[in-house]
Amino acid sequence: MHNAYLQLGMDLGVMGLLPFLGLIVVALTSTIRVIRSGEEAGSRSVSLLGWSLLAGMLTFAAGSFSLGNITNRMWYVWLALCIAAADVYAASGAQPRSRVGTRWGPATRLPTGTQMNDHARQ
16 A cells, blocks of 8 residues: 555554644644744744745655655654754744734834834735
């Protein structure tokens, strides 16, 4: 059988497949958290780290549908890296920058003297 998820489900049953799928979901959410934290803090390198971890994880996940690489140890190392990256970044104490002018373009000064970004005006 070449579908690793189906094989894992057949070998371990639903009770074995669910924890594995839960591990993938935790790794996915952790990686998305790294991407968002990097963007909020204005750290391009952290954001790129998150995107590269996400790309690698999705590549392994897609390959498991046809290649059956679920027993490949690198897949588990990659999942661990995705989860650990979020914890390491959170432990570093990096603080997000102000949201004004960071994500949706430069800040615009309104006649009233308040600042507002392009997204908030829409």
